[in-house]
Amino acid sequence: MPFLDRLYMAATHMTHDGAHAEELIQKTYLQAFRVFxxxxxxxxxxxxxxxxxxGSAFHTxxxxxxxxxxxxxxxxxxxxxxxxxxxxxxxPDAQALERLPDQEVKAAFxxxxxxxxxxxHLADAEDFSPTxxxxxxxxxxNTAISLLLHGRHCLLQAFIDASRRQDLLxx
Numbered sequence: 573m574p575f576l577d578r579l580y581m582a583a584t585h586m587t588h589d590g591a592h593a594e595e596l597i598q599k600t601y602l603q604a605f606r607v608f609x610x611x612x613x614x615x616x617x618x619x620x621x622x623x624x625x626x627g628s629a630f631h632t633x634x635x636x637x638x639x640x641x642x643x644x645x646x647x648x649x650x651x652x653x654x655x656x657x658x659x660x661x662x663x664p665d666a667q668a669l670e671r672l673p674d675q676e677v678k679a680a681f682x683x684x685x686x687x688x689x690x691x692x693h694l695a696d697a698e699d700f701s702p703t704x705x706x707x708x709x710x711x712x713x714n715t716a717i718s719l720l721l722h723g724r725h726c727l728l729q730a731f732i733d734a735s736r737r738q739d740l741l742x743x
Contacts, residue, residue: 574618575618575622576597578697578698579597579600579622581693582693582697582698583600583629585681585686585693586626586629588682588686596629597625599628600628603628604624616704618698619700619704622694622698623708623710626709626710627710671735672731672734672740673738676731679734680727680730680731681727684726687719688719688722688723690709691709691719691720691723692720692723692724692727702717702720703716705720
């Protein structure tokens with residue numbers, strides 16, 4: 573079952589609930605097994621599975637995104653591996669954000685509306701392009717770009733606010 577862990581992380585961002593995420597993964601793989609023979613050569617398996625996941629989430633909830641969140645969501649910080657040629661200068665703000673505790677990062681993700689959390693997750697954890705995100709979620713590429721920028725801006729603001737609360741940044 574390829575991409576199981578990655579799909580589970582995305583499902584957790586979609587549902588904000590581990591048990592619901594597991595159900596969503598089961599539905600996704602059941603559907604994948606049912607229609608696997610219809611795949612054509614050149615189909616990107618990862619994009620296809622994430623598209624099935626988003627479709628399963630939509631059919632389960634009637635919408636693929638809701639704005640409330642209640643439980644922890646797994647997330648990771650970008651690493652140099654993902655951006656090998658780009659290195660931000662070590663400004664006081666960047667240093668403060670780097671010292672931000674992981675629980676603050678996770679809390680910021682939990683506070684994101686689900687539609688933003690899943691788009692940021694797909695882009696930054698799964699390395700999907702805006703075009704791929706649009707295909708996965710059934711939205712336009714411009715909408716994917718706009719929501720991704722908005723989600724990243726919301727996260728950055730949450731990180732800055734948390735850093736200020738912990739006296740890691742000047743007020």
